[in-house]
Amino acid sequence: MFTGIVAGRGRVTAIERNGSAIDLSVQLPAEAVTDDPIQIGESIANNGCCLTVIRSEGDVCTFQAGAETLSRTNLGRLKPGDVVNIERSLRASERLGGHFVQGHVDGAARVDAIDRDGEWIKMWFRVAPRLTAQMVAKGSVTVDGVSLTLVDVEAERFSIALIPHTLDVTTLGLRKVGDPVNIETDILGKYLEKMVGELQLSSVKAAAAGLSSSTQ
Known part of the structure; x- marks a missing residue:
């Protein structure tokens, strides 16, 4: 962890x-x-x-x-x-400064755009919709192992804001448009997506069973 x-x-x-x-x-x-x-x-x-x-x-x-x-x-x-x-890896006695990261990469993204604002950068990443479905604005995402806060979440891309310190000590300060990066979505988003999907499936099955009973 x-x-x-x-x-x-x-x-x-x-x-x-x-x-x-x-x-x-x-x-x-x-x-x-x-x-x-x-x-x-x-x-x-x-x-x-x-x-x-x-x-x-x-x-x-x-x-x-x-x-x-x-x-x-x-x-x-x-x-x-x-x-x-x-x-x-995390020791139980340490401060949890980011969020829980498993180190299990969910997929790759590519740097889509880099918007500079003084020493800050807003970086956009293009990624598969199956991954943005597990993201929410102000939630957490891991990019190349760096815990970051999501700013914008669209169907096929998302953005993050990078402070000068993060740019200095990580590889994100070296990234260019088109570069590939590793993405791990927040584990809470994965569990929530699975639970919602199962609830929807159960609702569909219940509705289909009710329709079948009413037509007999």
Whole structure:
């Protein structure tokens, strides 16, 4: 479990192909390794995707990403020298500064527009309608592992406002129009969508059963 409060940018040092999977080595930012040593088997979010540490040498960790992960995220596009947002998993004693983030990416979006207002940026993302159905203005969304507040939600895109600090310490400050990003919607939105869908289905079934009884 994560919060979407990114420690900083990690840098990809190596990528090794292993069939349809990859071994991804990342040099973690100093902010992510100062509190306690990295443990083998630990979960660390890379661009919002929860990955398991399989090797650790100093501040360089190696993760494995399988075909399913590569098909749903932007990790398959990475190359040595690229940067990723890094967050270590949440400890129960820590402050919850963002929102509950699972590290299970729901799909990809693309930067649709960047509107600048001084040092601030309003960034638009184009995404599948199945994901905007789980979003609401002033709710939460995770973009490349960063917990953000939704400003506008339309049928096929949404916007967020980015402060200078977020632009400085995450990869969002490097994004350009057309770039792919990882999206995880708020888990509350997923559960609510499922419950509403089941209630609607139950109502349809009840209505159909009542119509059938009345015609017999």
